[in-house]
Amino acid sequence: SLLPAELAERNSRLEDIVHEAEGSPFFLEQLARYTLTCEETTKGIKLLEMIDGRLRQQPAGARSFLETLSVAGRPMSPDIIHQASGLEGDEDFLISSLRAAKLLRSVGENDGVEPYHDRIREALASSLKADSVRQIHRRLVQTLLLKGLDDPESLFEHYLGAGEQEQSSRY
Numbered sequence: 001s002l003l004p005a006e007l008a009e010r011n012s013r014l015e016d017i018v019h020e021a022e023g024s025p026f027f028l029e030q031l032a033r034y035t036l037t038c039e040e041t042t043k044g045i046k047l048l049e050m051i052d053g054r055l056r057q058q059p060a061g062a063r064s065f066l067e068t069l070s071v072a073g074r075p076m077s078p079d080i081i082h083q084a085s086g087l088e089g090d091e092d093f094l095i096s097s098l099r100a101a102k103l104l105r106s107v108g109e110n111d112g113v114e115p116y117h118d119r120i121r122e123a124l125a126s127s128l129k130a131d132s133v134r135q136i137h138r139r140l141v142q143t144l145l146l147k148g149l150d151d152p153e154s155l156f157e158h159y160l161g162a163g164e165q166e167q168s169s170r171y
Contacts, residue, residue: 002032070124075112084143137161
């Protein structure tokens, strides 16, 4: 019902969307809406393609912020992710924009954020090269230490992700 009949029938778009949504009503809606805005192609639509398209419409730094959050693998304070992403200035506009685009959501009592859906986190994290992932883990460690946060589990995970086994073993 989200797609015009002629678009749903042409190039088997409906089947592609249903397959890629993997039973999620949220992704079914998001993929259908994205299909309405993208150029016609003969290939099937993919979740990462939709996320990339949505991120191109976001303010500068959105991709870096969401990739850093995806590598973090757990809800974190927006200011930690913002700083670890290498971004400057106030993160409020960026956070609001990502929330409005349903790429980010708030969780917990301490205003942590996480990707809107775990499949968004998985898609972004798996699209990164190993060197980029290690670098993000390093920046997360540096930020956590600079902020004076004593979170042994996070420090362990991020040191390990950065390839620094000796440092990780301390936590």
